[in-house]
Amino acid sequence: MDWIQAAWPNPLLSILIAAAIVHCVAGLWATAIATRKGYAYLQWLVIGLIGGSFAVLLSRRLSDRNS
Template structure:
């Protein structure tokens, strides 16, 4: 059995990574995308998910324009 331990300095980075992912999910919800899907993507992808949702179009504005 292997003894897997992380350096304590890594924990704040992991917490920040998850925090950025949660912000990406909240932003996705605000733009009209699936919150749960983006939460999963954000917790895995962190900053990349955040950058992805930043460049995506707002679906709520598109649906308002179609009415």
């Protein structure tokens, strides 16, 4: 366990890193949802990486452009 404390001296840092990873995964998920509905990939990648969980909720409400 000493090597963990050497790598992560501050437990808050590990929590922040985990939260950032979850935030970015949610952004990628929002991008996938919006792209499947016919919206621009790059635009939703930026929106998703900035918005995180809120972008997922927003992308779920989008209308389908494919039909």
